[in-house]
Amino acid sequence: MLPRRYPANQVFALLAAAFALLFAIVIVVLAIDQERVRESSQRLQQQTVPKIIRFQRLARNLDQLRHEGEQFFAAETPEDRRQALHLVMLVASHPSIVEHPQAAAAARDTEVFLTETKDLAAQQPASLKVQHAKWQQISRRLSLLVDDTLIEGANLATADLEDVAAAMLLTRYKLMGATALIGGFLALLLFLLRQHLLRPLRRIDRALSSLSVHRPAPKFPDVRLAEIHAVEEATRRLHDAMVSSDAARRELQLLANRDDLTGLMNRRHFMESAAAELRRAQRYGRPTAVALGDLDFFKSLNDTYGHGAGDAVLRTFAELLTESLRQSDLVCRYGGEEFAFLFPESTVEQAHILVERFRERCAAHEIQLPDGPLVRVTLSIGLANAGKGPIEAALQRADLALYEAKRLGRNRVIVAAEAD
Amino acid sequence: MAALRTILLTSAMVSGTPQAADLRVAVRVQDEAQVAPYGELAPSSTPRADLVAATDELAREVCRRIRSRCAISYVTFGEILPGVEDGRFDLGFGNFLRTPEREGRVAFSDPIFRSASRLVGSPATAKTFAARFGQPVSVDNLRGVRVAAMEGSQAQAFLDGIAAGRDLTVVATATTAAAFDALRDGSADFALMSIRSGYALISHDKSRRFGFVGPAVADHGLGDTVHIILPRHRDKLRRSVNRAIAEIRADGTGHRIVRRHFPVNLD
Numbered sequence: 001m002l003p004r005r006y007p008a009n010q011v012f013a014l015l016a017a018a019f020a021l022l023f024a025i026v027i028v029v030l031a032i033d034q035e036r037v038r039e040s041s042q043r044l045q046q047q048t049v050p051k052i053i054r055f056q057r058l059a060r061n062l063d064q065l066r067h068e069g070e071q072f073f074a075a076e077t078p079e080d081r082r083q084a085l086h087l088v089m090l091v092a093s094h095p096s097i098v099e100h101p102q103a104a105a106a107a108r109d110t111e112v113f114l115t116e117t118k119d120l121a122a123q124q125p126a127s128l129k130v131q132h133a134k135w136q137q138i139s140r141r142l143s144l145l146v147d148d149t150l151i152e153g154a155n156l157a158t159a160d161l162e163d164v165a166a167a168m169l170l171t172r173y174k175l176m177g178a179t180a181l182i183g184g185f186l187a188l189l190l191f192l193l194r195q196h197l198l199r200p201l202r203r204i205d206r207a208l209s210s211l212s213v214h215r216p217a218p219k220f221p222d223v224r225l226a227e228i229h230a231v232e233e234a235t236r237r238l239h240d241a242m243v244s245s246d247a248a249r250r251e252l253q254l255l256a257n258r259d260d261l262t263g264l265m266n267r268r269h270f271m272e273s274a275a276a277e278l279r280r281a282q283r284y285g286r287p288t289a290v291a292l293g294d295l296d297f298f299k300s301l302n303d304t305y306g307h308g309a310g311d312a313v314l315r316t317f318a319e320l321l322t323e324s325l326r327q328s329d330l331v332c333r334y335g336g337e338e339f340a341f342l343f344p345e346s347t348v349e350q351a352h353i354l355v356e357r358f359r360e361r362c363a364a365h366e367i368q369l370p371d372g373p374l375v376r377v378t379l380s381i382g383l384a385n386a387g388k389g390p391i392e393a394a395l396q397r398a399d400l401a402l403y404e405a406k407r408l409g410r411n412r413v414i415v416a417a418e419a420d
Numbered sequence: 421m422a423a424l425r426t427i428l429l430t431s432a433m434v435s436g437t438p439q440a441a442d443l444r445v446a447v448r449v450q451d452e453a454q455v456a457p458y459g460e461l462a463p464s465s466t467p468r469a470d471l472v473a474a475t476d477e478l479a480r481e482v483c484r485r486i487r488s489r490c491a492i493s494y495v496t497f498g499e500i501l502p503g504v505e506d507g508r509f510d511l512g513f514g515n516f517l518r519t520p521e522r523e524g525r526v527a528f529s530d531p532i533f534r535s536a537s538r539l540v541g542s543p544a545t546a547k548t549f550a551a552r553f554g555q556p557v558s559v560d561n562l563r564g565v566r567v568a569a570m571e572g573s574q575a576q577a578f579l580d581g582i583a584a585g586r587d588l589t590v591v592a593t594a595t596t597a598a599a600f601d602a603l604r605d606g607s608a609d610f611a612l613m614s615i616r617s618g619y620a621l622i623s624h625d626k627s628r629r630f631g632f633v634g635p636a637v638a639d640h641g642l643g644d645t646v647h648i649i650l651p652r653h654r655d656k657l658r659r660s661v662n663r664a665i666a667e668i669r670a671d672g673t674g675h676r677i678v679r680r681h682f683p684v685n686l687d
Binding site: 061064068079082083085086087089090091092093094095096098099104108 | 534536615616618619622623628631632635636637638643683684
């Protein structure tokens, strides 16, 4: 089953959408919490704080009421007591006291008690002392009410502030969680990018950098991104194309350098290779010999058996040459039935032994012609030292020696005289 | 150079005066005798002058805070709201309670303090009432008596609303002082007024015959927050006034003003 692959644009679009969704959820969650904090703060500011202020004012007014009651008893004259009582009644009439049932009752009792005390004192001044003792109880009641009111107001703030603190703490935890979640998502995203994009791209880069016909086709592990897979496939196809191209080039080169009939080097390639080898040998003072060989009576063989037979003789002769000579030796079909040789690292004497042995083998070798008869061919060879001068000069001397071998009766090796 | 100096001077003046135009301010008097010729405030030695002094000082402080030059007129309560409504005054200082009816006519500032109303009368009249009706006198059980109230006040509106059903005679007066005078000259049995006005009048009364009677009330539209009034749709001015009120409250100036004229500070 082929592995399923996904287009990169779809994958990244999906990841981006997932991230956007996650981010949006986080934003919404945080916005909800932020709204909760805002509402709590707003409630604290718009409702609780005014309530607290009202409680504080009530407490202050109650304390003012108690204070004015004390002033009532501190008054020295009936007029002063009357004025103090008016003040008590003014304070007791404040909306903050009137609207609070407990405070209103305490204020009413205070007013009634002080009014009675004023009237009683007008008739019996001594009654003030007795009344003052009773006032102490009312004063304590007012003081307790002041304390209770202050505490009630403070508790309002405490409860609301606890709500705000709890909401902010929850928001903090959620923010940390959201940060971790987003961080994890980004880490996962980076991991996926590395695994499925960066690493495959690096593999492709390495493969392209080392792409060569001398190395096997690059191998890639299975990947999930279609585009990466496509590039890897293209890289493999590129390698295949390079290999095919190289093979074609080699084939063309071979065709350009070989003789069609015998498969030996052609004359042009031989001359290039021989010249290069000769330069190398002469630079290092190494011995080199060249030879020219020509099949004897080849024309009459053609005339007798036909050109097909001649071609068969040439092919067989070439195979015999390939089998007999060293791999380092160069040999080509120089033209017609004429062949040229170059023997690297060989003196004329050593080459003489070699070509003499081959000449004997050739003369003893029977060649099967296509239409049945067996024939034997002999070879005349001119050998020359190529230690000095260009290849053309050495071959010219070898050609003169070949001519001499022909003149002396053929089927022999003649060594050319040394150049002057 | 002279032109540059003129431009700079003009810029400085403009930037320092957000309320460029002068404001016409109405301050409520407690007694018609306080309305002096040419609109100036009567000397402080005038009886009940301290009743208006606190309001006057508050008005001047607000004007200073909003950096406006104010032309103050001292008028009776009943003149302020119509004057603000028809544009003769830009600000009205009369300790106005906020009601839907008034909101349709003028705009209100943020609260400056809270107030309630209370009956003022003689203890003897209160005892007579209690003996006659079998219960102590209060705003909730008023009946068969003459009650004075300042014209245009919430007290008058409340009394007018219940008068027919309770056999009440409402004695409308131009000022709270006049309502108090109605008690003294026997043309009213009780007077219904704000606690501050009531206290000021009682404490200055030489006859010593009157005092608060019955409990104070903050419902029936007779008590709650009191405000400065200003023409509707003057939002910029209203915002400036509100800022001034907040500053005056925050830095304690408001308390100090009240302390200078009242023995206790109630807000």
